[in-house]
Amino acid sequence: MKAILALEDGRAFECRSFTGEGETWGEVVFNTSMSGYQEVLTDPSYRGQLVTMTYPLIGNYGVNMEDIESDRIQVAAFVIREYQPYPSNFRATGTLGDYLNAAGVMGIEGLDTRALTRHIRQAGAMRAFVSTQDLDPASLAARARQIPEMVGQDLVCSVTSNRPYFWRNGGPQPVEADRSQVNDALWRHRDEKFAVVAFDYGVKYNILRCLESAGCEVLVVPADTDAETVRRLNPDGLFLSNGPGDPEPVAYAVKTVKELIGYRPMFGICLGIQLLGLALDAKTYKLKFGHHGANQPVQHLASGKVEITSQNHGFAVDPDSLDDNLVEITHMNLNDDTLEGFRHRSAPMFAVQYHPEAAPGPHDAGYLFNEFAEMMRSNR
Helix, strand or coil: CEEEECCCCEEEEEEEEEECEEEEEEEEECCCCCCCCCHCCCCHHHHCCCEEECCCCCCCCCCCCCCCCCHHHCCEEEEECCHHHCCCCCCCCHHHHHHHHHHHHHEEEEEHHHHHHHHHHHHHHHEEEEECCCCCCHHHHHHHHHCCCCCCCCCHHHHHCCCCEEECCCEEEECCCCCCCCHHHHHHCCCCCEEEEECCCCCHHHHHHHHHHHCCCEEEEECCCHHHHHHHCCCCCCCCCCCCCCCCCHHHHHHHHHHHHCCCEEEECCCHHHHHHHCCCEEEEEEEEEEEEEEEEEEEECCCEEEEEEEEEEEEEEECCCCCCCCEEEEECCCCCCCEEECCCCCCCCECCCCCCCCCCCCCCCCHHHHHHHHHHHHH
């Protein structure tokens, strides 16, 4: 079915919908991963975005229920060069097209994804509108300009869990208690495992798997959980998750993080490092087109080692705004010299901008979960 994707600056691309008729909109970004499209689709950090895959053939290994990173597809649309409707993989339980259709998410193909990627690299990530009904590029570009910009939006509230849950045996187990009843009596394995409170700003399931593998009993709490509730839980450590959009509007999370600095060992990933930076009175800013993919080179400054990392973010912490007396910069991106990690000089706390849990991507940085566990062991 014929479709048009139009950017807010007037650039338009003819394409086809492989999921039937429809309309959708959001910010267009590109992902450079060659595989892992189901993990990309279900990553909450992509909320409100039209994700373009730079690898040309997508759908060839189908989908299954083991490779999901949240409870639903999160992207606003999936943009690819060529869709493969006949998957060949022993793990496949369905096709990508049917998977998108069941979730009401548009998939479009036949688009010159190289041209779209080059345009975004030069002009920056921008709003776009896709339609099979309105095929007038000028009309769609005008509608794209009416979409709210990513800057200033709190998207965390649309992806966070509504109630606490434990991550046990590879899946979520809801806590049957209201917030006033949440306390340290909930922990079952306090003596054998580290009790970790994980703030859900849009957490990926593989982060929870990695924390569990590192010896943690993980209680996931909603993004707006306050410091008083956390103190009642008396955990061994605190984890700040990834999530979508601009960190500055998530002021309630910044307030809580600020109140908990130094209380227990703290580890942040992606949006987590940005919220922690704001809690330390640093500044964040929007990147031109973000980092989305599984091949970002990051240097660990202390060792000089280069890690190939998985990343998905459109905002970053300004390293010049960090207080050198409080924090030490630990990691930098070798592509564009953006901040990728820092550690507090006195409090047990560190954070990285990239995704050490991968899914998809390399596992070069998986050791950070064990460093978190060791930090909690040292502070018990």
